[in-house]
Amino acid sequence: MTDVYIKTSDLRPGIVLSENVFVNTNHAIIRKNTVLLPEHLEVLNAFGVREVKIEEQSVVKREEDLEVKDGEVNPDQVLTSIPLKQTDLKTEYRQAVEKYKREFIGWQAGTKPDIAKVRVILLPVLENFIKQKRMLNLLNNIANPKDYLYHHSIAVGVLASAISMQMGHPKGQSLQLGLAGVLADCGMAKIDATITDKAAFLTKEEFNEVKKHTIYSFKMVQDTPLLRQEMKLAIFQHHERLDGSGYPRGSRMDQITVFAQILAVADVFHAMTSERLYRSKESPFKVIEMIKEEEFGKFDLKVVQALHDLVGNLSIGMKVHLTNGETGEIVFIHRDARLRPMIKKEDGTILDLTINRRIAVEKVLD
Known part of the structure; x- marks a missing residue:
């Protein structure tokens, strides 16, 4: 079986890669012998790969017909090696x-x-x-x-x-x-x-x-x-x-x-x-x-x-906003009720949430 180069735009699911694909990375973004799925094609396009080497006699199969042993699929086979975009x-x-x-x-x-x-x-x-x-x-x-x-x-x-x-x-x-x-x-x-x-x-x-x-x-x-x-x-x-x-x-x-x-x-x-x-x-x-x-x-x-x-991992010193609209600082955490700490409010008074059950921490403030 011989190998040939093919334009990325001509690739279809089911085609088999015959060599690793590198794009200024130490590790291949897609490995040799990978049977291409639609998501692989999106990865290649995202990296601007123009052509890859494939097995000339690759059998094109529909995604649902691809054979996977015992239903096992490695979901991080490709995407976990891709640098994440710094987006919000x-x-x-x-x-x-x-x-x-x-x-x-x-x-x-x-x-x-x-x-x-x-x-x-x-x-x-x-x-x-x-x-x-x-x-x-x-x-x-x-x-x-x-x-x-x-x-x-x-x-x-x-x-x-x-x-x-x-x-x-x-x-x-x-x-x-x-x-x-x-x-x-x-x-x-x-x-x-x-x-x-x-x-x-x-x-x-x-x-x-x-x-x-x-x-x-x-x-x-x-x-x-x-x-x-x-x-x-x-x-x-x-x-x-x-x-x-x-x-x-x-x-x-x-x-x-x-x-x-x-x-x-x-x-x-x-x-x-x-x-x-x-x-x-x-x-x-x-x-x-x-x-x-x-x-x-x-x-x-x-x-x-x-x-x-x-x-829900609260700690002493955290600034928190409470469900009653007030804010304060955690000054003590009960060992058996960690979600109901003691809060020092802005006016200096102490609020114990184990006693005031109607009030809870709403969110932690940065």
């Missing part, structure tokens, strides 16, 4: 939401999800949030109530990936879970828009219809080789609860995977900290407390603790 993270996040919204509208019209395209939209955002963990606290402030569904999908992906990394999971696995988080609600595209767009609480019948979205989501991703099987199962299970109170099957305890539990915590946290058309948002610190206490028994405590360490 909020802007990058909003752009990802808009691109995801366009994809979702296509699914509503009956288009099959292009998982590779969703992955290209998401991975740079995941990478940046992983590097700038403090920005996770801004997710609930960036969300737009009108476009909540699209913001929620991207935010759940970001949070799930960050929680997974915090728990010590490999980066590739965490990025895969982030992709699963974004796709967890893709089945909402199959629910009547009069229900998904309703600016009020749902009736029992409407909520029963919404519950079907986990099944629809699973069916929409089950044939893609770009998600591992355990991630597809996590999508199916992301509304299950350890005490059996969830759906669609009412699974309990060890029947629910840790990946599904991470998606569940990310999903609930963002939902409760976001402003909705029919209710106001809650403080991230109060929500973590509620998940730990009021929802005790529903979620894996290790997952909840990882979320706590990411977005």
